[in-house]
Amino acid sequence: MRLLVALGGNAIKQAGEKGTTAEQFKNCKITTKLLAQIVKRMGPDDRLIITHGNGPQAGNLLVQQDAGKNIVPPQTMDVVGAMTQGQIGYMLQQTLGDYLRDLGIDIPVCEVVNQVQVSPDDPEFIGENASKPVGNFLTEAEAKQLKREHPEYIVKKVKPVGEKCWRRVVPSPDPIVNVEAEAIRRMVDAGIIVIASGGGGIPVVLEANGHYRGIDAVIDKDLAGERLAQVVGADVFLILTDVEKVKLNFGKPGEKEIDRMTLSEAKRYLAEGHFLAGSMGPKVRACIRFLEWNGKKAIITSLDNAIDALDGKTGTEIVKD
């Protein structure tokens, strides 16, 4: 059995925290202690593969780069993504390694720097289509100031009401191919617990000359995680987020938790608009793709319910028809 776990942002930085190194290690430890328990239940031929978000870390790094821009040139967004892979990979692999040794488990853990190819013709790159908010919420005045300083930015009103309802948005193109697929496959085959596709992967496009080039974008980490699941031949795709179960009629009358849905039910609910775009929407879409590819089972639940969900006791399970 090969299990791919996608960790949400709260696995590394919780809402309301500043994001100090100490806070992030504290959160990582909660996460990796649980992952070590999952590894303990696995057999010698089973494999764990991990991916993770990077939203809060990339946001903080962008702020720091901007604050220092008169002294040191800010790096482009692809490089910022790569830097957060190093940062989060370090914290996850150190603490997971620690907890595995505590359990007497001798399996190497390693994050790889990882690019994901997107199409330069993706609709997200056209006009003002970009949909992924990054950085802080801004007032209208702050939004206008940001746009003056960075005319190339797309700044949008992302909330209908409130004082601070503007944010910078960047393209969130669909992931096509995991560039380091072959290396990752060999590592998983060699028994390594691989952490990959961090933050949805470093977004790159393939140029006419056959070379890759980084691009200013943020790939959804669950959709990229699904590409990774294909690469490693995952049987189960476990998406950990901040709720125990997916809900029908989210935020509306008739809201109801889903214990189990089939692939066609999931597709119908998605089309009917039950899930929030930029939140549960891409998670359910990633699960649909996973099952349509060849995956056996997708699960969406919260970190503290992960083991119960793997045992079929909670979470939302999505299976083939």
Place this chain on the structure above:
Amino acid sequence: MRLLVALGGNAIKQAGEKGTTAEQFKNCKITTKLLAQIVKRMGPDDRLIITHGNGPQAGNLLVQQDAGKNIVPPQTMDVVGAMTQGQIGYMLQQTLGDYLRDLGIDIPVCEVVNQVQVSPDDPEFIGENASKPVGNFLTEAEAKQLKREHPEYIVKKVKPVGEKCWRRVVPSPDPIVNVEAEAIRRMVDAGIIVIASGGGGIPVVLEANGHYRGIDAVIDKDLAGERLAQVVGADVFLILTDVEKVKLNFGKPGEKEIDRMTLSEAKRYLAEGHFLAGSMGPKVRACIRFLEWNGKKAIITSLDNAIDALDGKTGTEIVKD
């Protein structure tokens, strides 16, 4: 044949450059185009393993983190090191992959996030012993200001004369063990071109409870590279720097280039103080350790002379007696 190449800072950011993303990619391309040529000369059972410095990148990131400190908490130095592994790994693996495909070579390339264990009792952690300068050169007034802002910093006069001759220094402890040794070994065995131990590795100590903990330090990348060479069973250790050959009586009367030295000659010259501490000194020391371990040949030369040096036509070669 297994070849470990250690890339100096100038392979990624040249002196006088600001360190924009474009500049760094331009430099990486010069480096990786050459590395691809080296791979082209190798047989199917040969292996290339790469390590690299991170001084300029870590320096820039520390400046950015400091500039943004009133908004976003700066990360500790171990995390900063991890972030530069992501950054540099991305640029090297993207461009090396490009050039390998240009040559029709289908070998996966991957940087791993990589910790290196040091001893908490290393003399570099005692009192004001710390020896590795980081960040900009400062005037005496700026040095005093930095010390007021960060009482925990060690700030030293690192040049005897001149206006700006003060710098922050951090401990540069001796590397003991590459923490991800087993993962790296399996990757190299599986035919992957591994980039590891970037910036000398993320410095960690092993606590009494058996868990690793990051520490504020910078490990010398050549000494850490030598540990990596042992991990992967390298035959040849090629250190690329900014000079074609090592010199006897460096900067003194009787200065003379060395074509070849034996292990005992290298040890004698080092003891006699021919090589600059913090510069050629640790490189020669790393070569000595490599040969004393089991390595066949160590070479120190510049990037543009790398292939000639591998052919024995230039560079400084260090071999067993």
